[in-house]
Amino acid sequence: MSSLVKAHEFFGQMQAANQSFRLIDTNIGAEQNLFSGTFFKRRIRNGLGLQYSDVTHLCDLETKTEAPPHLGIKLFFEGGVAASIGDLSIPMPARRARGGWQPSATFFHQKEQELFQRRADAGVRVRKLTIKILPEWLDDGDVFGDGRATGLRRFTQEKLAARSWSPSRALLAAAEDITRPTVLDPHLAMLHVESRILGIVAEAFSLLLQDAGDAHAIKALSTMEARRLKRAEDLLHEMTGTPGMEEIAQKVGVSVNTLQRLFHAGHGTSVFHYLRKIRLERARAALEQDGISTAEAAYIAGYGSAANFSTAFKRQFGMTPKESRR
Numbered sequence: 096m097s098s099l100v101k102a103h104e105f106f107g108q109m110q111a112a113n114q115s116f117r118l119i120d121t122n123i124g125a126e127q128n129l130f131s132g133t134f135f136k137r138r139i140r141n142g143l144g145l146q147y148s149d150v151t152h153l154c155d156l157e158t159k160t161e162a163p164p165h166l167g168i169k170l171f172f173e174g175g176v177a178a179s180i181g182d183l184s185i186p187m188p189a190r191r192a193r194g195g196w197q198p199s200a201t202f203f204h205q206k207e208q209e210l211f212q213r214r215a216d217a218g219v220r221v222r223k224l225t226i227k228i229l230p231e232w233l234d235d236g237d238v239f240g241d242g243r244a245t246g247l248r249r250f251t252q253e254k255l256a257a258r259s260w261s262p263s264r265a266l267l268a269a270a271e272d273i274t275r276p277t278v279l280d281p282h283l284a285m286l287h288v289e290s291r292i293l294g295i296v297a298e299a300f301s302l303l304l305q306d307a308g309d310a311h312a313i314k315a316l317s318t319m320e321a322r323r324l325k326r327a328e329d330l331l332h333e334m335t336g337t338p339g340m341e342e343i344a345q346k347v348g349v350s351v352n353t354l355q356r357l358f359h360a361g362h363g364t365s366v367f368h369y370l371r372k373i374r375l376e377r378a379r380a381a382l383e384q385d386g387i388s389t390a391e392a393a394y395i396a397g398y399g400s401a402a403n404f405s406t407a408f409k410r411q412f413g414m415t416p417k418e419s420r421r
Contacts, residue, residue, distance in 0.1 A: 142232030
Protein backbone atom coordinates (compact mmCIF):
# COMPACT_ATOMS: atom_id res chain seq x y z
CA MET A 96 0.00 0.00 0.00
CA SER A 97 1.07 3.61 -0.48
CA SER A 98 0.53 6.04 2.39
CA LEU A 99 1.89 8.39 5.01
CA VAL A 100 3.01 6.50 8.11
CA LYS A 101 2.83 8.17 11.51
CA ALA A 102 5.22 7.42 14.36
CA HIS A 103 2.66 5.62 16.55
CA GLU A 104 1.52 3.43 13.62
CA PHE A 105 5.07 2.46 12.70
CA PHE A 106 6.07 1.84 16.30
CA GLY A 107 2.97 -0.27 16.94
CA GLN A 108 3.45 -2.42 13.85
CA MET A 109 7.13 -3.04 14.56
CA GLN A 110 6.62 -3.81 18.24
CA ALA A 111 3.83 -6.24 17.37
CA ALA A 112 6.37 -8.20 15.33
CA ASN A 113 9.27 -7.79 17.80
CA GLN A 114 8.89 -6.47 21.35
CA SER A 115 12.56 -5.38 21.45
CA PHE A 116 11.99 -2.78 18.70
CA ARG A 117 12.55 0.81 19.79
CA LEU A 118 12.93 4.29 18.36
CA ILE A 119 16.13 6.06 19.42
CA ASP A 120 15.04 9.66 18.88
CA THR A 121 12.56 10.45 21.67
CA ASN A 122 11.82 13.88 20.16
CA ILE A 123 9.59 12.31 17.52
CA GLY A 124 5.93 12.93 18.30
CA ALA A 125 3.32 10.17 18.08
CA GLU A 126 1.46 11.96 15.26
CA GLN A 127 4.58 12.88 13.27
CA ASN A 128 4.78 11.47 9.75
CA LEU A 129 7.89 9.28 9.48
CA PHE A 130 7.84 8.38 5.80
CA SER A 131 5.67 8.10 2.72
CA GLY A 132 5.62 5.46 0.04
CA THR A 133 4.86 1.83 -0.62
CA PHE A 134 5.58 -1.14 1.61
CA PHE A 135 4.31 -4.65 2.27
CA LYS A 136 5.23 -7.72 4.28
CA ARG A 137 4.26 -11.29 3.36
CA ARG A 138 4.60 -14.76 4.82
CA ILE A 139 5.21 -17.09 1.86
CA ARG A 140 5.23 -20.36 3.76
CA ASN A 141 6.43 -21.73 7.10
CA GLY A 142 9.83 -20.13 7.78
CA LEU A 143 9.97 -18.05 4.58
CA GLY A 144 8.88 -14.43 4.31
CA LEU A 145 9.61 -11.17 2.52
CA GLN A 146 9.31 -7.46 3.06
CA TYR A 147 9.42 -4.75 0.39
CA SER A 148 9.57 -1.00 0.85
CA ASP A 149 9.95 2.01 -1.40
CA VAL A 150 9.74 4.96 0.96
CA THR A 151 10.96 8.50 1.36
CA HIS A 152 11.92 9.43 4.93
CA LEU A 153 10.26 12.62 6.14
CA CYS A 154 12.50 13.02 9.19
CA ASP A 155 15.74 11.66 10.60
CA LEU A 156 14.95 8.19 11.95
CA GLU A 157 17.07 5.82 14.03
CA THR A 158 15.85 2.42 15.25
CA LYS A 159 17.22 -0.61 17.06
CA THR A 160 15.82 -4.11 17.45
CA GLU A 161 17.00 -7.53 18.57
CA ALA A 162 16.78 -9.77 15.50
CA PRO A 163 16.20 -13.50 16.13
CA PRO A 164 18.45 -16.20 14.58
CA HIS A 165 17.87 -16.58 10.82
CA LEU A 166 19.30 -16.41 7.33
CA GLY A 167 18.49 -13.29 5.38
CA ILE A 168 19.01 -11.59 2.04
CA LYS A 169 18.89 -7.79 1.89
CA LEU A 170 18.70 -6.30 -1.59
CA PHE A 171 18.95 -2.50 -1.90
CA PHE A 172 17.87 -1.16 -5.29
CA GLU A 173 18.61 2.50 -4.55
CA GLY A 174 19.18 4.99 -1.77
CA GLY A 175 21.18 4.44 1.36
CA VAL A 176 20.90 4.19 5.11
CA ALA A 177 23.40 3.42 7.86
CA ALA A 178 22.54 -0.16 8.83
CA SER A 179 24.31 -2.93 10.71
CA ILE A 180 23.71 -6.38 12.17
CA GLY A 181 25.86 -6.92 15.25
CA ASP A 182 29.26 -5.53 14.22
CA LEU A 183 28.65 -6.06 10.50
CA SER A 184 27.80 -3.01 8.40
CA ILE A 185 25.41 -3.62 5.49
CA PRO A 186 26.74 -2.25 2.16
CA MET A 187 24.51 0.22 0.34
CA PRO A 188 24.01 0.89 -3.39
CA ALA A 189 26.53 3.11 -5.16
CA ARG A 190 25.65 5.91 -7.56
CA ARG A 191 26.72 5.21 -11.13
CA ALA A 192 28.90 7.77 -12.86
CA ARG A 193 26.24 8.24 -15.56
CA GLY A 194 23.35 8.41 -13.13
CA GLY A 195 21.21 5.78 -11.48
CA TRP A 196 22.24 3.21 -8.89
CA GLN A 197 24.33 0.04 -8.66
CA PRO A 198 22.20 -2.26 -6.47
CA SER A 199 23.78 -4.06 -3.53
CA ALA A 200 22.92 -7.46 -2.06
CA THR A 201 24.00 -9.03 1.24
CA PHE A 202 23.44 -12.62 2.37
CA PHE A 203 23.85 -12.99 6.12
CA HIS A 204 23.40 -15.52 8.90
CA GLN A 205 23.07 -15.04 12.63
CA LYS A 206 23.17 -18.03 14.95
CA GLU A 207 22.13 -16.02 17.97
CA GLN A 208 20.01 -12.94 18.61
CA GLU A 209 21.83 -9.87 17.28
CA LEU A 210 21.24 -6.11 17.46
CA PHE A 211 19.98 -4.64 14.18
CA GLN A 212 20.51 -0.88 13.93
CA ARG A 213 19.29 1.46 11.19
CA ARG A 214 19.52 5.20 10.65
CA ALA A 215 18.07 7.20 7.75
CA ASP A 216 18.17 10.93 7.10
CA ALA A 217 15.18 13.07 6.16
CA GLY A 218 14.61 13.30 2.41
CA VAL A 219 16.31 10.00 1.58
CA ARG A 220 14.40 7.58 -0.65
CA VAL A 221 15.21 3.92 -0.05
CA ARG A 222 13.96 1.00 -2.10
CA LYS A 223 14.77 -2.47 -0.81
CA LEU A 224 13.64 -6.09 -0.63
CA THR A 225 14.34 -8.37 2.34
CA ILE A 226 13.94 -12.15 2.37
CA LYS A 227 13.94 -13.90 5.74
CA ILE A 228 14.69 -17.63 6.02
CA LEU A 229 14.05 -19.34 9.35
CA PRO A 230 15.54 -22.72 10.39
CA GLU A 231 12.25 -24.58 9.83
CA TRP A 232 12.28 -23.72 6.12
CA LEU A 233 15.78 -25.16 5.73
CA ASP A 234 14.74 -28.29 7.63
CA ASP A 235 11.52 -28.79 5.63
CA GLY A 236 13.41 -28.47 2.35
CA ASP A 237 16.21 -30.84 3.40
CA VAL A 238 18.68 -28.20 2.16
CA PHE A 239 21.60 -29.98 3.80
CA GLY A 240 20.62 -33.40 2.47
CA ASP A 241 23.21 -33.16 -0.31
CA GLY A 242 26.67 -33.80 1.11
CA ARG A 243 28.12 -31.19 -1.26
CA ALA A 244 26.37 -28.34 0.60
CA THR A 245 29.44 -27.90 2.82
CA GLY A 246 29.84 -24.18 2.12
CA LEU A 247 26.28 -23.42 3.22
CA ARG A 248 26.58 -25.69 6.24
CA ARG A 249 29.77 -23.95 7.33
CA PHE A 250 28.16 -20.54 6.79
CA THR A 251 25.19 -21.42 9.02
CA GLN A 252 27.48 -22.69 11.77
CA GLU A 253 29.11 -19.26 12.17
CA LYS A 254 27.82 -17.02 14.96
CA LEU A 255 27.51 -14.07 12.56
CA ALA A 256 28.47 -14.13 8.91
CA ALA A 257 27.78 -12.14 5.76
CA ARG A 258 28.58 -12.22 2.05
CA SER A 259 27.96 -9.14 -0.12
CA TRP A 260 27.87 -9.13 -3.89
CA SER A 261 26.65 -7.25 -6.93
CA PRO A 262 23.37 -8.98 -7.87
CA SER A 263 22.98 -10.46 -11.37
CA ARG A 264 20.48 -9.14 -13.90
CA ALA A 265 18.43 -12.31 -13.44
CA LEU A 266 18.22 -11.70 -9.68
CA LEU A 267 17.22 -8.06 -10.15
CA ALA A 268 14.56 -9.05 -12.68
CA ALA A 269 13.14 -11.62 -10.23
CA ALA A 270 13.15 -9.07 -7.42
CA GLU A 271 11.42 -6.44 -9.55
CA ASP A 272 8.80 -9.02 -10.53
CA ILE A 273 8.02 -9.60 -6.84
CA THR A 274 7.32 -5.91 -6.31
CA ARG A 275 4.83 -5.57 -9.17
CA PRO A 276 1.09 -6.23 -8.79
CA THR A 277 -0.11 -9.42 -10.48
CA VAL A 278 -3.43 -10.29 -12.18
CA LEU A 279 -3.11 -13.95 -11.19
CA ASP A 280 -5.49 -15.64 -8.76
CA PRO A 281 -4.23 -15.34 -5.15
CA HIS A 282 -2.99 -18.93 -4.86
CA LEU A 283 -1.20 -18.72 -8.20
CA ALA A 284 0.21 -15.29 -7.32
CA MET A 285 1.78 -16.73 -4.16
CA LEU A 286 3.41 -19.56 -6.14
CA HIS A 287 4.64 -17.01 -8.67
CA VAL A 288 6.26 -14.93 -5.91
CA GLU A 289 7.76 -18.01 -4.27
CA SER A 290 9.37 -19.11 -7.54
CA ARG A 291 11.07 -15.71 -7.83
CA ILE A 292 12.24 -15.87 -4.22
CA LEU A 293 13.76 -19.31 -4.79
CA GLY A 294 15.76 -17.93 -7.73
CA ILE A 295 17.14 -15.17 -5.49
CA VAL A 296 17.95 -17.64 -2.70
CA ALA A 297 19.70 -19.94 -5.19
CA GLU A 298 22.02 -17.11 -6.31
CA ALA A 299 22.84 -16.28 -2.68
CA PHE A 300 23.53 -19.94 -1.84
CA SER A 301 25.78 -20.25 -4.90
CA LEU A 302 28.14 -17.64 -3.39
CA LEU A 303 29.11 -20.16 -0.76
CA LEU A 304 30.48 -22.51 -3.40
CA GLN A 305 33.37 -20.02 -3.58
CA ASP A 306 34.39 -20.61 0.06
CA ALA A 307 37.93 -21.81 0.54
CA GLY A 308 37.14 -25.26 1.90
CA ASP A 309 34.38 -26.15 -0.55
CA ALA A 310 34.64 -28.73 -3.32
CA HIS A 311 34.35 -25.86 -5.78
CA ALA A 312 36.88 -23.74 -3.92
CA ILE A 313 39.28 -21.03 -5.03
CA LYS A 314 40.15 -21.33 -8.70
CA ALA A 315 43.46 -20.48 -10.32
CA LEU A 316 43.58 -17.04 -11.91
CA SER A 317 45.03 -16.28 -15.31
CA THR A 318 48.03 -13.95 -15.48
CA MET A 319 45.80 -11.05 -16.54
CA GLU A 320 43.26 -11.77 -13.78
CA ALA A 321 46.01 -11.96 -11.17
CA ARG A 322 47.32 -8.55 -12.29
CA ARG A 323 43.86 -7.03 -12.06
CA LEU A 324 43.31 -8.52 -8.62
CA LYS A 325 46.67 -7.14 -7.47
CA ARG A 326 45.71 -3.70 -8.85
CA ALA A 327 42.40 -3.81 -6.95
CA GLU A 328 44.19 -4.89 -3.75
CA ASP A 329 46.64 -1.98 -4.08
CA LEU A 330 43.78 0.48 -4.60
CA LEU A 331 41.98 -0.73 -1.49
CA HIS A 332 45.16 -0.32 0.54
CA GLU A 333 45.68 3.21 -0.82
CA MET A 334 42.14 4.59 -0.76
CA THR A 335 40.57 6.28 2.27
CA GLY A 336 36.92 6.60 3.13
CA THR A 337 34.49 4.05 1.70
CA PRO A 338 35.26 3.61 -2.01
CA GLY A 339 32.38 2.60 -4.27
CA MET A 340 32.48 -0.75 -6.02
CA GLU A 341 31.94 0.87 -9.39
CA GLU A 342 34.85 3.28 -8.82
CA ILE A 343 37.27 0.45 -8.02
CA ALA A 344 36.05 -1.71 -10.90
CA GLN A 345 36.44 1.19 -13.34
CA LYS A 346 40.02 1.85 -12.24
CA VAL A 347 40.89 -1.83 -12.55
CA GLY A 348 39.22 -2.09 -15.95
CA VAL A 349 36.57 -4.71 -15.13
CA SER A 350 32.87 -4.88 -14.33
CA VAL A 351 31.62 -4.91 -10.74
CA ASN A 352 30.60 -8.57 -11.10
CA THR A 353 34.06 -9.50 -12.39
CA LEU A 354 35.69 -7.61 -9.53
CA GLN A 355 33.69 -9.60 -6.99
CA ARG A 356 34.53 -12.83 -8.81
CA LEU A 357 38.26 -12.04 -8.68
CA PHE A 358 38.15 -11.52 -4.90
CA HIS A 359 36.11 -14.67 -4.33
CA ALA A 360 38.53 -16.65 -6.52
CA GLY A 361 41.69 -15.11 -5.05
CA HIS A 362 40.71 -14.73 -1.40
CA GLY A 363 37.46 -16.65 -0.89
CA THR A 364 35.71 -13.47 0.26
CA SER A 365 33.97 -10.34 -1.03
CA VAL A 366 35.55 -6.97 -1.70
CA PHE A 367 33.71 -5.56 1.32
CA HIS A 368 35.11 -8.18 3.72
CA TYR A 369 38.62 -7.87 2.25
CA LEU A 370 38.51 -4.10 2.85
CA ARG A 371 37.24 -4.58 6.40
CA LYS A 372 40.17 -6.92 7.13
CA ILE A 373 42.64 -4.30 5.82
CA ARG A 374 41.21 -1.64 8.10
CA LEU A 375 41.22 -3.89 11.13
CA GLU A 376 44.89 -4.65 10.46
CA ARG A 377 45.63 -0.90 10.21
CA ALA A 378 43.87 -0.32 13.50
CA ARG A 379 45.82 -3.14 15.16
CA ALA A 380 49.14 -1.70 13.92
CA ALA A 381 48.21 1.73 15.30
CA LEU A 382 47.23 0.22 18.65
CA GLU A 383 50.47 -1.75 18.96
CA GLN A 384 52.89 0.84 17.57
CA ASP A 385 51.33 4.17 18.57
CA GLY A 386 49.34 3.19 21.66
CA ILE A 387 46.20 4.99 20.47
CA SER A 388 42.86 4.63 22.25
CA THR A 389 40.21 2.10 21.28
CA ALA A 390 37.97 4.94 20.07
CA GLU A 391 40.73 6.22 17.77
CA ALA A 392 41.37 2.70 16.47
CA ALA A 393 37.66 2.26 15.81
CA TYR A 394 37.71 5.42 13.68
CA ILE A 395 40.68 4.12 11.67
CA ALA A 396 38.84 0.86 11.05
CA GLY A 397 35.71 2.72 9.94
CA TYR A 398 33.49 1.85 12.92
CA GLY A 399 31.20 4.43 14.48
CA SER A 400 30.93 2.36 17.65
CA ALA A 401 33.94 1.40 19.79
CA ALA A 402 31.95 -1.56 21.14
CA ASN A 403 31.23 -2.93 17.65
CA PHE A 404 34.87 -2.39 16.71
CA SER A 405 36.06 -4.31 19.80
CA THR A 406 33.78 -7.23 18.91
CA ALA A 407 35.03 -7.35 15.31
CA PHE A 408 38.65 -6.96 16.46
CA LYS A 409 38.41 -9.89 18.86
CA ARG A 410 36.74 -12.05 16.23
CA GLN A 411 39.53 -11.25 13.76
CA PHE A 412 42.57 -11.49 16.06
CA GLY A 413 41.44 -13.48 19.08
CA MET A 414 42.12 -10.65 21.54
CA THR A 415 40.65 -7.30 22.54
CA PRO A 416 42.05 -3.94 21.38
CA LYS A 417 43.22 -3.30 24.94
CA GLU A 418 45.13 -6.59 25.02
CA SER A 419 46.90 -5.76 21.73
CA ARG A 420 48.44 -2.62 23.26
CA ARG A 421 50.32 -4.61 25.93
